[in-house]
Amino acid sequence: MSDSHEPQASESGPAPLHGLLAEYTTTGDILRASKKVRDAGFSRWDTFTPFPVHGIDRAMGIRMTILPWIVLGAGLTGLGTAILLQWWTNAYDYPWLISGKPLWSIPANVPIMFELTVLIGGVTAFIAMLVLNNLPMPAHPLDQVKRFARATDDRFFLLIEAADPKFDADATRALLDSTRPHAIESILEDRKTSDKLPTGIIYALVIATVASAVPFALAAKARYTKSRSTRIHLIQDMDAQPKYKAQRENPVFADGRSTRVPDPETVAVGELHEDDHFYRGTQNGAFARTFPPTFRVDETAMLRGEQRFGIYCTPCHGFGAEGNGMVAKRAEELAQGTWTPPSNLTDQRIRDMPVGEIFNTITHGIRNMPAYGPQIPTSDRWAIILYLRALERSHAAKIADLAPAERTGL
Amino acid sequence: MATAKKDPKKSPTGTKTGTSAAKAEGAAKKTSEPDDAAARVAVEGFADSIRLGTESSAMFAKAGGLAVVCLAVSAALGASEGDGFKRWSYGYIAAFGVALAITAGSLFWVCLQHLVNAKWSVVVRRIGELFAANMPLLAILALPVVVPVVLGNGVVYEWADKTKVASEEILKHKSGYLNPGFFLVRMLFYFGFWSILARYYLNSSRRQDETGGSEIAPTMTRVSGPAMIAFGLTITFCSIDLFMAVEPRWFSTMFGVYFFASCVLGVHVTLILTLMWLQRRGRLATTITTEHYHDLGKMLFAFVIFWAYIGFSQFMLIWYANLPEETAWFKQRFFGGWGAVSWTLVFGHFVIPFFGLLSRHIKRSKALLAFWCFWMLAMIYIDMYWLVLPAINVEPDVRAMDLLALLGLLSALVAGAAREAGKKNLIPTKDPRLEQSLAFENI
Numbered sequence: 001m002s003d004s005h006e007p008q009a010s011e012s013g014p015a016p017l018h019g020l021l022a023e024y025t026t027t028g029d030i031l032r033a034s035k036k037v038r039d040a041g042f043s044r045w046d047t048f049t050p051f052p053v054h055g056i057d058r059a060m061g062i063r064m065t066i067l068p069w070i071v072l073g074a075g076l077t078g079l080g081t082a083i084l085l086q087w088w089t090n091a092y093d094y095p096w097l098i099s100g101k102p103l104w105s106i107p108a109n110v111p112i113m114f115e116l117t118v119l120i121g122g123v124t125a126f127i128a129m130l131v132l133n134n135l136p137m138p139a140h141p142l143d144q145v146k147r148f149a150r151a152t153d154d155r156f157f158l159l160i161e162a163a164d165p166k167f168d169a170d171a172t173r174a175l176l177d178s179t180r181p182h183a184i185e186s187i188l189e190d191r192k193t194s195d196k197l198p199t200g201i202i203y204a205l206v207i208a209t210v211a212s213a214v215p216f217a218l219a220a221k222a223r224y225t226k227s228r229s230t231r232i233h234l235i236q237d238m239d240a241q242p243k244y245k246a247q248r249e250n251p252v253f254a255d256g257r258s259t260r261v262p263d264p265e266t267v268a269v270g271e272l273h274e275d276d277h278f279y280r281g282t283q284n285g286a287f288a289r290t291f292p293p294t295f296r297v298d299e300t301a302m303l304r305g306e307q308r309f310g311i312y313c314t315p316c317h318g319f320g321a322e323g324n325g326m327v328a329k330r331a332e333e334l335a336q337g338t339w340t341p342p343s344n345l346t347d348q349r350i351r352d353m354p355v356g357e358i359f360n361t362i363t364h365g366i367r368n369m370p371a372y373g374p375q376i377p378t379s380d381r382w383a384i385i386l387y388l389r390a391l392e393r394s395h396a397a398k399i400a401d402l403a404p405a406e407r408t409g410l
Numbered sequence: 411m412a413t414a415k416k417d418p419k420k421s422p423t424g425t426k427t428g429t430s431a432a433k434a435e436g437a438a439k440k441t442s443e444p445d446d447a448a449a450r451v452a453v454e455g456f457a458d459s460i461r462l463g464t465e466s467s468a469m470f471a472k473a474g475g476l477a478v479v480c481l482a483v484s485a486a487l488g489a490s491e492g493d494g495f496k497r498w499s500y501g502y503i504a505a506f507g508v509a510l511a512i513t514a515g516s517l518f519w520v521c522l523q524h525l526v527n528a529k530w531s532v533v534v535r536r537i538g539e540l541f542a543a544n545m546p547l548l549a550i551l552a553l554p555v556v557v558p559v560v561l562g563n564g565v566v567y568e569w570a571d572k573t574k575v576a577s578e579e580i581l582k583h584k585s586g587y588l589n590p591g592f593f594l595v596r597m598l599f600y601f602g603f604w605s606i607l608a609r610y611y612l613n614s615s616r617r618q619d620e621t622g623g624s625e626i627a628p629t630m631t632r633v634s635g636p637a638m639i640a641f642g643l644t645i646t647f648c649s650i651d652l653f654m655a656v657e658p659r660w661f662s663t664m665f666g667v668y669f670f671a672s673c674v675l676g677v678h679v680t681l682i683l684t685l686m687w688l689q690r691r692g693r694l695a696t697t698i699t700t701e702h703y704h705d706l707g708k709m710l711f712a713f714v715i716f717w718a719y720i721g722f723s724q725f726m727l728i729w730y731a732n733l734p735e736e737t738a739w740f741k742q743r744f745f746g747g748w749g750a751v752s753w754t755l756v757f758g759h760f761v762i763p764f765f766g767l768l769s770r771h772i773k774r775s776k777a778l779l780a781f782w783c784f785w786m787l788a789m790i791y792i793d794m795y796w797l798v799l800p801a802i803n804v805e806p807d808v809r810a811m812d813l814l815a816l817l818g819l820l821s822a823l824v825a826g827a828a829r830e831a832g833k834k835n836l837i838p839t840k841d842p843r844l845e846q847s848l849a850f851e852n853i
Contacts, residue, residue, distance in 0.1 A: 054851040099730060107729055110722060
């Protein structure tokens, strides 16, 4: 502080006056005193009380704080940030469709809008409150005053700073005297506490600043360099397991491959699908015209077929198998021109088709219809065909097919 | 029961309200316990202002008369529709929702003040107790809703009609809960429990006025814990039974809380407006200060946000999951005329009052606060209307009978509270926290 002129002159002499401190014993006293000081037109003064004293704001003539406006601004900033953030990330920079909602969808954004409004509003309120109160304040001349310790306990204080333009050592003291304080004390500037930051803190700040750049530097480096070593893997979980995965190198075998080709003619347990009729729908190389003997045609099978048909086939072929399922209808509505409608399964062509061929169609799919073999167990495929046959029959029903009693009911 | 009658030391009931103040002063001076709260009430000249006096019966006659006329005309208009009161019932249920919100809200509020041992609100609490004590009256006013259900008439609540239930899988499935018998049992339970609780709080509080018993306040606090839990459950199920069950195919587990938001808004609106009316009539003139209005206003503001929070949460879950059985309800409300009502709610029930009530200056200005109270009261009604009426009207259509039902029910509440207030104190004069409440200041 060699270049600061004023204090330097008196550095060795007595410290200059910081202000006058008056002590009071009751809230009533401090309120009355505050009003007097306020009316005397002072501007650099403050009161210190162990608890919030009702009415002190008015007694001191403190204007309404601007904090609410700051918080309002911060809240609106949070709101705007949230909207922009979500628009930019989800709808603009990297469009990503979620749950079929619009890319930029306000209802989906509301929770973040709410959170950011509250977060930025709240944090700002906290910080702005500190700043508006001149906090943090590491040192203050009052810290050196012994009696001032009771400001946190049972005494009320009023300090008028010497820096106040209205301050006049004698007149101000007289004014304070007239408020009948318990005591008045002249407060001198603090000479003990250095106003320099402690070197330890300076070093810590420098180190923290430098250190905070490290992650960014590493990230930047990683973006622009290539490395052959595996990524850093902090949490192992069950990632590393003592087994060979499909595409890994395997030193046990001469060809070094983990995936082994089964020996020719191997058959897994229960996978010997010898029965051509049942498993492939063929008999002597031609599509079978009958149900395989291992498949029991009964009511259970029919009901099972109805249910499975409902699950797997109706989306395209419709409940009546006429090729008018929901998917087909929707595709027609969209009219994109690339759509092959599902066949009407009650057509004469399909009715004449051997059951084995239909079995083959379900298993392997046909043209635009995907294969259902991998999804539907073999006996269920036969059950579906059984039900399909019943559906076809019902489409070709004639009045004569009905019992006489039912006929009259029509 | 009245203080004056029981206390032999006091002079007989005075003709002017002024004398009762003198009596209170005398009583306070005689009490040996250091209960200077009551003394303050008497001495510092709130004197003639803490009782309604003869104004009570005048108000009862006026509001009661208005209620009877409005409800009668409304019902007559309903009958003239010739649809077996179908259309009328929907409007009545919506209006009843507002009345229930205010009354149940008052009960909740009183309970809450005891639960948290609130000090600021002591001078306001009696008003809440009076409105909560309307519960038996409300039970009677619920008859037009409950009786048809019990008679198996399904004009409003389809599930009350046996043949309809038999013909529909969903209704059949829900009939274990939604059936006339169980509905009646539940209604008796809700209104019975609320009536008893409300009466308990009012009577205990008044007994304290008389005896100044120091054990009364802690007992009320102890009761409020379990009572609060029971209130939470009853208000949830009651709102489901009365309002959600209008459309029995739809369901939302958040519905109870949604209605609860209206309850809390309802009570604060009622308290603020009632206090303003009393003060204009020279009652509680110095007892209730800007500070109390400010706090009530803060709660009103908070629950404007709470309503939006709950309303949006309910909407968002349904909107996001997009399940047909749930979205159907919102779809009905989001297009056409109801869509306009929905937007009215978004802005009128949240955005506009949010900014309207945000500032401290507004909450501390009587005129502006009163304006927002009327505004919110209207919004509570629009909200109820929006909940109930789309079940019958594809497009919103407000009829005179709906508004008359609302006016009738609200007047009935005012009449009930005025009668209950009678010639007794409007503040709990011997509550141990009264002093703090009188001196209450917002920092």
